[in-house]
Amino acid sequence: GAVVSQHPSWVICKSGTSVKIECRSLDFQATTMFWYRQFPKQSLMLMATSNEGSKATYEQGVEKDKFLINHASLTLSTLTVTSAHPEDSSFYICSASSTSKLSNEQFFGPGTRLTVL
């Protein structure tokens, strides 16, 4: 299988601060990475799609200036939540896929639980 890691696994921060979450594909090159958010008892909601070396494509309703995504290499994408507020508290999950794989499966990281006080 394909392994995707995320760091940190959880973070608690004060309102107004920025938080960076890293997503790494460990054993394959991820041409595309996806960022999701999941609130309690709800399904995953796609926030944005990023292809290596290009700007991310954000879903409707997701503020690109608040959720900064960088996909500078084929194994690393970062999500920065800027000026976080309590309503940003959620479970953030990344996934990765690769054109080198025969299927178009997405492999998920373990997620990052963000709590904003």
Added chain:
Amino acid sequence: QKEVEQNSGPLSVPEGAIASLNCTYSDRVSQSFFWYRQYSGKSPELIMSIYSNGDKEDGRFTAQLNKASQYVSLLIRDSQPSDSATYLCAVIGDGGSQGNLIFGKGTKLSVKP
């Protein structure tokens, strides 16, 4: 609006029984279909992918796809308490090779010992 519909459950089955999870999707051009398992507080884990009509078996899991009916299902044979989780049906919405997954809201399965 492309949608993926699942019964939220909870679906409760006794240990050893067959659990049947169902999913319908609205986008007729969808070509790729996936079942993910998500334990509480964890991220989704891919169980099965299916791309053509018919059945696909992998161990205790069988995925069934009927594109004419826009229906995909997951059967879990010999259900175990460790199978208790939320099962997410997902569809590649635009039919492309790197398209976005559209998730259903998930069906919560409970396997009673």
